[in-house]
Amino acid sequence: MIENRPFITVFCHLFLLLGVAIIAFPIWITFVAATHDAVRMVQIPLPLWPGDQFFENLDQTWNAGIAGGVNQGVAVMMFNSLVMAMMIAVGKIAISLLSAFAIVYFKFPFRMGFFWLIFITLMLPVEVRIIPTFEVVANLNMLNTYWGLSIPLIASATATFMFRQTFLTIPDELLEAARIDGAGPMRFFIDILLPMSRTNIAALFVILFIYGWNQYLWPLLITTDQNMNTIVMAIKQMLEAAEQAPQWNVIMMTTLLAMLPPVAVVIFMQKLFVKGLTETEK
Amino acid sequence: MLKRVHFGPSVLPFLLVAPQIIITLVFFIWPTSHALYQSLLIEDAFGLSTEFVWFENFEVLFEDEHYLGAFERTTIFSLLVASSSMGFSLVLAAMADRVIKGSMAYRTFLIWPYAVAPVVAGALWVFMLDPTLGILTYGLGAMGYEWNHKLNGGEAMGLVVVAAAWKQVAYNFLFFLAAMQSIPKSLIEAAAIDGAGPVRRFCTIIFPLISPTTFFLLVVNVVYAFFDTFGIIHAVTQGGPAKSTEILVYKVYNDGFVGLDLGGSAAQSVILMIIVIGLTVIQFKYIEKKVEY
Amino acid sequence: MAQVRLDNLKKTYPNGFKAIHGVDVDIQDGEFLVLVGPSGCGKSTLLRMIAGLESISEGVLTIGERQVNDLEPADRDIAMVFQNYALYPHMSVFDNMAYGLKIRGIDKSEIRERVKKAADILELTDEQLSRKPRQLSGGQRQRVAMGRAIVREPSVFLFDEPLSNLDAKLRVQMRIEIRQLQERLGITSVYVTHDQVEAMTLGHRLVVLNEGRVEQLGTPIELYERPASLFVAGFIGSPAMNFATAQINGQGTAVALPGGAEFTLAEGVYPSHADRTVTLGIRPEDLTLSEKAQDNCVLTASLVEHLGADTLVHGHFGTDQTDMTVRLSGIRRVEKAQQLPLEILPEKLHLFDPESEKRLA
Numbered sequence: 001m002i003e004n005r006p007f008i009t010v011f012c013h014l015f016l017l018l019g020v021a022i023i024a025f026p027i028w029i030t031f032v033a034a035t036h037d038a039v040r041m042v043q044i045p046l047p048l049w050p051g052d053q054f055f056e057n058l059d060q061t062w063n064a065g066i067a068g069g070v071n072q073g074v075a076v077m078m079f080n081s082l083v084m085a086m087m088i089a090v091g092k093i094a095i096s097l098l099s100a101f102a103i104v105y106f107k108f109p110f111r112m113g114f115f116w117l118i119f120i121t122l123m124l125p126v127e128v129r130i131i132p133t134f135e136v137v138a139n140l141n142m143l144n145t146y147w148g149l150s151i152p153l154i155a156s157a158t159a160t161f162m163f164r165q166t167f168l169t170i171p172d173e174l175l176e177a178a179r180i181d182g183a184g185p186m187r188f189f190i191d192i193l194l195p196m197s198r199t200n201i202a203a204l205f206v207i208l209f210i211y212g213w214n215q216y217l218w219p220l221l222i223t224t225d226q227n228m229n230t231i232v233m234a235i236k237q238m239l240e241a242a243e244q245a246p247q248w249n250v251i252m253m254t255t256l257l258a259m260l261p262p263v264a265v266v267i268f269m270q271k272l273f274v275k276g277l278t279e280t281e282k
Numbered sequence: 283m284l285k286r287v288h289f290g291p292s293v294l295p296f297l298l299v300a301p302q303i304i305i306t307l308v309f310f311i312w313p314t315s316h317a318l319y320q321s322l323l324i325e326d327a328f329g330l331s332t333e334f335v336w337f338e339n340f341e342v343l344f345e346d347e348h349y350l351g352a353f354e355r356t357t358i359f360s361l362l363v364a365s366s367s368m369g370f371s372l373v374l375a376a377m378a379d380r381v382i383k384g385s386m387a388y389r390t391f392l393i394w395p396y397a398v399a400p401v402v403a404g405a406l407w408v409f410m411l412d413p414t415l416g417i418l419t420y421g422l423g424a425m426g427y428e429w430n431h432k433l434n435g436g437e438a439m440g441l442v443v444v445a446a447a448w449k450q451v452a453y454n455f456l457f458f459l460a461a462m463q464s465i466p467k468s469l470i471e472a473a474a475i476d477g478a479g480p481v482r483r484f485c486t487i488i489f490p491l492i493s494p495t496t497f498f499l500l501v502v503n504v505v506y507a508f509f510d511t512f513g514i515i516h517a518v519t520q521g522g523p524a525k526s527t528e529i530l531v532y533k534v535y536n537d538g539f540v541g542l543d544l545g546g547s548a549a550q551s552v553i554l555m556i557i558v559i560g561l562t563v564i565q566f567k568y569i570e571k572k573v574e575y
Numbered sequence: 576m577a578q579v580r581l582d583n584l585k586k587t588y589p590n591g592f593k594a595i596h597g598v599d600v601d602i603q604d605g606e607f608l609v610l611v612g613p614s615g616c617g618k619s620t621l622l623r624m625i626a627g628l629e630s631i632s633e634g635v636l637t638i639g640e641r642q643v644n645d646l647e648p649a650d651r652d653i654a655m656v657f658q659n660y661a662l663y664p665h666m667s668v669f670d671n672m673a674y675g676l677k678i679r680g681i682d683k684s685e686i687r688e689r690v691k692k693a694a695d696i697l698e699l700t701d702e703q704l705s706r707k708p709r710q711l712s713g714g715q716r717q718r719v720a721m722g723r724a725i726v727r728e729p730s731v732f733l734f735d736e737p738l739s740n741l742d743a744k745l746r747v748q749m750r751i752e753i754r755q756l757q758e759r760l761g762i763t764s765v766y767v768t769h770d771q772v773e774a775m776t777l778g779h780r781l782v783v784l785n786e787g788r789v790e791q792l793g794t795p796i797e798l799y800e801r802p803a804s805l806f807v808a809g810f811i812g813s814p815a816m817n818f819a820t821a822q823i824n825g826q827g828t829a830v831a832l833p834g835g836a837e838f839t840l841a842e843g844v845y846p847s848h849a850d851r852t853v854t855l856g857i858r859p860e861d862l863t864l865s866e867k868a869q870d871n872c873v874l875t876a877s878l879v880e881h882l883g884a885d886t887l888v889h890g891h892f893g894t895d896q897t898d899m900t901v902r903l904s905g906i907r908r909v910e911k912a913q914q915l916p917l918e919i920l921p922e923k924l925h926l927f928d929p930e931s932e933k934r935l936a
């Protein structure tokens with residue numbers, strides 16, 4: 001603190017608390033909605049304080065889902081989301097580690113060509129090439145499969161760049177020492193590079209897990225089978241159902257469940273999360 | 283780029299890059315070139331015949347007032363999202379930077395919306411602003427304002443902007459705070475000794491020094507608003523009412539998947555790609571600057 | 576244990592830059608050879624060529640009886656200590672030392688035994704063996720790096736400026752330890768440094784490198800007493816040797832500075848160089864105060880530095896412009912502008928050809 005003016009400090013705290021309140025308010029309302037029964041949720045004004053139906057709503061949402069809507073508990077969707085998020089995160093990390101290793105540590109023909117090819121993917125978000133990508137996946141018979149959900153999303157320039165950056169900061173002497181110790185390329189990769197990159201891998205995992213979990217457009221296109229739906233997709237279907245018969249208690253419980261895993265990851269792995277976010281921007 | 287010390291040529295590096303390269307070729311390069319090609323074709327409604335028409339699809343697009351409208355709307359939408367979200371988080375970050383005690387606690391409470399999917403953010407806000415039941419609608423009604431985004435295009439735009447900006451505050455706050463905390467304390471102290479008060483210090487020292495971050499965030503926010511907000515639009519307004527929230531990404535999807543105008547949709551994709559490439563280049567220019575700075 | 580033979584080794588980089596212009600050195604079994612020179616002289620490149628970390632463009636490198644030009648570093652039977660130690664940060668000290676042995680498939684009990692033995696030699700405790708490198712001090716890391724080399728029981732030790740990351744006091748201590756270790760193990764060693772004190776104190780023989788060429792190869796005393804070139808003369812010794820342009824007289828019996836100061840030359844050595852212009856080199860410690868100095872050999876002091884054990888006097892002879900440094904032992908009360916009569920033994924004068932910069936006869 002530069003000057004000792006308590007008034008300013010108090011003001012800052014008040015303002016920050018207000019900011020936190022504004023940011024948190026929608027979640028509070030969601031939580032409250034998820035604790036009342038359907039009847040209470042159509043009486044205006046809606047409650048601002050939690051009710052006692054939390055576990056009933058949880059039970060219904062988890063096992064049965066919304067009436068007249070998806071007609072399926074969200075448990076399956078949660079599982080699908082989890083599988084998709086894990087596959088995307090692990091897949092991206094694996095292939096990016098390997099290609100970054102090749103590009104940084106090997107001199108081979110077309111090295112820069114490969115690098116630029118990977119770089120280009122940065123400029124081709126799935127949203128701008130939806131139809132042809134969908135066609136490719138359809139032709140490969142990957143619709144309604146976990147592979148179709150994840151593989152087209154796992155090529156990643158960002159992750160490759162981050163690992164490239166990490167590897168470049170590892171002193172050359174370590175490779176020399178390893179070579180004198182008799183370690184070949186893969187041995188060096190597994191024994192030295194991987195353990196030395198583990199915080200970066202963890203940080204990236206946090207970011208990619210969130211990225212994978214929150215995918216929306218892609219699962220929407222790829223899964224026509226209800227059993228393959230992800231929870232984030234389900235929100236949309238429930239909102240549509242709400243047009244006919246609003247069951248906000250169930251919808252909001254679903255919403256709560258849909259954001260729980262990624263939010264928990266951010267809060268409990270905050271350090272890794274912040275590192276991941278800032279590192280990938282380099 | 284390459285290590286001074288490296289392994290010599292062998293098949294191994296090819297095997298190492300193979301997974302990434304194959305996925306890139308199959309799911310990125312091939313579809314993209316297909317889109318490029320398709321953008322030059324017109325297909326009849328039944329998919330029976332196709333005709334190569336050069337840039338006719340593009341010409342049609344640029345004469346289509348719906349498309350131009352979507353373009354304009356997307357621009358307004360992104361600027362609104364970027365400015366409201368960045369403005370709010372800049373002020374919060376400035377406060378958090380000042381308070382020392384508790385700034386990390388505030389950070390925890392402010393960054394988690396990053397993890398919320400755009401469509402979930404949309405669901406939260408559409409619930410609060412539901413025309414009949416919404417709690418905010420009720421509050422606005424009590425103040426004499428009738429809110430109905432299902433009928434009023436401006437309000438629909440407001441809804442998606444708020445939902446999109448709310449989620450992005452987390453990201454912006456994090457980067458603004460980090461940038462402010464990396465300014466050497468001695469600079470701020472020197473300014474204080476020179477007699478600059480807190481507001482003046484912020485305007486003349488802190489803000490100019492974090493300008494690279496601000497610029498970077500502007501690009502990131504625009505990209506976010508252009509592409510990542512698809513879920514919000516799709517789930518909350520479906521581009522309505524009366525196309526008042528139909529942004530470019532949504533239109534590509536809608537014309538292609540719902541309207542089945544493959545050529546037109548492909549041409550729109552190509553234009554979007556050009557926009558992403560432009561934004562990416564700007565972003566990389568920034569990174570070069572950052573290195574100097 | 577082995578001898579190492581460098582036979583006309585050359586290094587040319589793909590961009591055409593010649594880093595090493597043909598180096599011939601025979602390193603004896605058990606010898607401690609130091610490669611010394613200023614930064615960029617190619618000493619590290621040469622060491623890395625011996626290690627196999629840089630390819631050899633031309634020439635033959637033999638370790639023991641084997642030509643090793645095309646062998647991988649791991650197959651050359653060498654061990655190396657790096658400037659930044661290059662310890663694997665995620666492994667314990669024990670694992671750092673054991674890693675190379677594990678890769679070679681040596682069985683666990685023997686690895687443990689060898690590491691323990693090396694740790695004893697280096698006075699590393701069991702507790703330190705279980706730590707991570709970052710939890711150690713600079714000197715301890717240095718020991719671990721040497722330990723990693725020792726457990727390998729190689730034919731040749733290679734040291735790449737291993738002390739340059741330590742503070743001055745520790746550097747002196749570790750210097751002594753390395754010397755004792757090498758004597759005790761008797762393993763042929765090649766040591767790179769830019770520090771001439773380190774080079775002089777450690778090496779049985781020194782190779783002075785300059786721009787990729789060997790300037791001189793010899794024992795520390797040979798290099799000090801008979802530097803083969805201006806470069807070596809200037810590089811070895813601290814404070815550095817004084818140089819001045821001078822003229823040999825018609826008989827080849829004395830050499831004179833332009834300002835008039837004249838020094839007698841060793842008898843019968845330079846008659847063939849009579850009347851020549853030369854570069855005269857005088858070590859600051861070779862000049863001594865003398866009552867019977869010749870008239871012209873009087874230094875006018877311009878600056879005096881007291882080091883305690885020595886006193887450095889900077890000044891010039893007569894009207895000469897060239898600055899001279901004189902190192903007088905002990906504490907001397909010398910005032911600025913004071914006149915100091917000086918003399919030097921004839922055999923301590925170094926004469927160089929100004930063109931070729933080589934030593935004269």
